[in-house]
Amino acid sequence: MTETRIRSYDGSTERHTSVESSEETSKVAVTTCPECDGRLATDTEHGETVCTECGLVVDENGIDRGPEWRAFDSAERDSKSRVGAPTTNMMHDKGLSTNIGWQNKDGYGKSLSTRQRRQMQRLRTWNERFRTRDSKERNLKQALGEIDRMASALGLPETVRETASVIYRRALSDNLLPGRSIEGVATAALYAAARQAGNPRSLDEFTAVSRVDKMELTRTYRYIIRELKLEVQPADPESYVSRFVSRLELNEEVDRLARELLSTAKDEGITSGKSPVGLAASAVYAAALLSNQKVTQSQVSAVADVSEVTIRNRYKELLEAADHLTA
DNA sequence: ATGGTTTTTACTGCGTC
DNA sequence: GACGCGGTAAAAACCAT
Numbered sequence: 001m002t003e004t005r006i007r008s009y010d011g012s013t014e015r016h017t018s019v020e021s022s023e024e025t026s027k028v029a030v031t032t033c034p035e036c037d038g039r040l041a042t043d044t045e046h047g048e049t050v051c052t053e054c055g056l057v058v059d060e061n062g063i064d065r066g067p068e069w070r071a072f073d074s075a076e077r078d079s080k081s082r083v084g085a086p087t088t089n090m091m092h093d094k095g096l097s098t099n100i101g102w103q104n105k106d107g108y109g110k111s112l113s114t115r116q117r118r119q120m121q122r123l124r125t126w127n128e129r130f131r132t133r134d135s136k137e138r139n140l141k142q143a144l145g146e147i148d149r150m151a152s153a154l155g156l157p158e159t160v161r162e163t164a165s166v167i168y169r170r171a172l173s174d175n176l177l178p179g180r181s182i183e184g185v186a187t188a189a190l191y192a193a194a195r196q197a198g199n200p201r202s203l204d205e206f207t208a209v210s211r212v213d214k215m216e217l218t219r220t221y222r223y224i225i226r227e228l229k230l231e232v233q234p235a236d237p238e239s240y241v242s243r244f245v246s247r248l249e250l251n252e253e254v255d256r257l258a259r260e261l262l263s264t265a266k267d268e269g270i271t272s273g274k275s276p277v278g279l280a281a282s283a284v285y286a287a288a289l290l291s292n293q294k295v296t297q298s299q300v301s302a303v304a305d306v307s308e309v310t311i312r313n314r315y316k317e318l319l320e321a322a323d324h325l326t327a
Numbered sequence: 328a329t330g331g332t333t334t335t336t337a338c339t340g341c342g343t344c
Numbered sequence: 345g346a347c348g349c350g351g352t353a354a355a356a357a358c359c360a361t
Contacts, residue, residue, distance in 0.1 A: 278333090296349090297349070309352095312350065312351085
């Protein structure tokens with residue numbers, strides 16, 4: 001009947017037969033055991049050369065078994081292939097799901113009748129359908145878990161998580177996942193969601209809580225945006241202000257002033273092309289200066305993750321723009 | 328790949344506490 | 345002398361082409 005195996009190494013290798021066949025396979029390389037002069041047999045499945053008498057393992061690395069998976073159709077190849085960054089989830093089910101052999105043989109190696117063949121074919125089809133649906137669900141489950149984890153680590157509100165999961169689902173159903181890591185796409189989805197919600201976090205902040213590096217994040221982010229035709233406008237510097245202000249323990253006046261500086265700067269047209277984070281940081285610094293609250297450039301630099309040089313350059317420009325307007 | 332722009336790194340000098 | 349600030353040159357990162 002059906003042979004249900006842990007994993008299909010090879011269509012013809014089954015557990016019970018491999019044990020029985022140790023006698024037969026011994027004809028491949030027969031020598032004598034150095035211990036007891038018994039016959040040596042090669043166990044092809046484990047790549048060991050063992051003595052049939054005393055069980056001494058003479059050589060245990062005889063065979064390179066290559067990849068431990070084998071794909072029988074393209075769907076399976078997709079789910080098992082190691083293209084892309086390695087994740088623990090590469091084999092979503094740890095190889096424990098049911099697999100129906102492709103040979104039309106029963107457990108004893110006898111051929112099946114036409115009727116049985118048909119039946120097996122139908123079973124294979126359905127098994128495959130359930131298996132892939134299952135894998136997508138697990139994939140989604142893991143991704144959503146990651147999104148949740150990162151979102152709370154970054155203090156992002158519920159709404160952002162929701163849009164992130166919507167984006168991820170779309171990516172999944174549009175088959176954007178193959179070749180990309182779940183973690184990477186999940187991070188990119190959250191990044192996009194945060195920006196869309198006007199509650200952005202910098203790339204650096206994301207790489208701090210995600211397992212993917214900056215390169216992969218930006219790459220998959222671009223890809224997702226392009227493929228899903230998402231509209232994400234450049235981050236508004238003002239959206240960083242309140243966070244910086246509170247982390248530096250400054251008051252609302254600084255917050256207000258910083259926003260004012262930023263909007264006049266925008267009107268003067270000196271903000272384009274400059275990094276939003278740098279602008280926000282500089283505005284906060286300038287505002288603190290104007291309202292006589294002491295913060296050092298290095299403090300701002302630390303919380304905003306922007307170099308002091310950038311802060312200097314920007315805040316000079318911001319003040320200039322403000323002067324222009326008042327004068 | 329390339330070139331232009333922005334940001335960072337590293338270093339220096341000045342004033343203040 | 346350490347610290348905050350300002351400036352500069354060169355390197356690195358980024359982006360559009």
